[in-house]
Amino acid sequence: MPPRTAVTGRSHEPRRRFAEELRLLRAKKGNSLRKLGEILGWDASLFGKLESGKTLGSPEVVEALAQHYGAEDWLLTLWELAVGDKTQFKEQYRRYMALECEALSLWHYAVGVLPGLLQTEEYAREVLAAGGLTGAELTQQIEARIGRRDLLAGDDPPQFRTILSETVFRTPLRDARAWREQLDVLAEAADQPHITLQVLPHGRRLHSLACTDVMFLRLLDGRVVAYTESALHGELVEEADQVERLQRAYDAVRDLALTPDESRKFIGQMLEEVPCDPST
Structure with a gap:
């Protein structure tokens, strides 16, 4: 035949x-x-x-x-x-990813790892590999994650605010050159008019998001939904009362964080601490 x-x-x-x-x-x-x-x-x-x-x-x-x-x-x-195509994101993320692409604005807090929207390819590779991915699955997930960065590009990107715990900056990549590249990307992002980046330094008081990453999405219909993530579990939160409780926690974290100007200076200081590449 x-x-x-x-x-x-x-x-x-x-x-x-x-x-x-x-x-x-x-x-x-x-x-x-x-x-x-x-x-x-x-x-x-x-x-x-x-x-x-x-x-x-x-x-x-x-x-x-x-x-x-x-x-x-x-x-x-x-x-x-x-x-349902498994060449893209895993099941628990798919509904969230669909909403993320429609959002008018996004607010984020990171405990220890950068948001996918700001990750370089090498950062994504090391994070995903540390989570146990290998081979073709690792390559697919890197491509999917890097593709998310397009959301913040283009002529009319959504407003994006991220608050990064200092732990994010104290957990560098193994390769100094790759880590410098990632910090450069953060510095450039912090200068974009539609991106607000803040750093939550060590030594501030305890707060209720200390162990939880969270992303809030303001949607076209006016609703706000949240996605929370810990080391072992991710959950899309759409109930209004739960979202409001998370927003109050987020506001408390924002009050503790450095201002955007102070945060840009912090990133500059982190860049100064990265060893120079001996090959340059």
């Missing part, structure tokens, strides 16, 4: 196929991205990210698109296949 050949010539990879179908559906409908945003009530940039494959969106967005295009019988199914 001869090998099976493609009938449509379109991608067989679910995430790419989903983006392709969205582009084709919009072209057939004759909508611009701006017009689509006006009709459905979401920002046009979200639909651009969906069609480029940068995000998969939330079920609510995809359901609205399916109804608009008259594709209820198959578009959501294709989206579910794309979301």
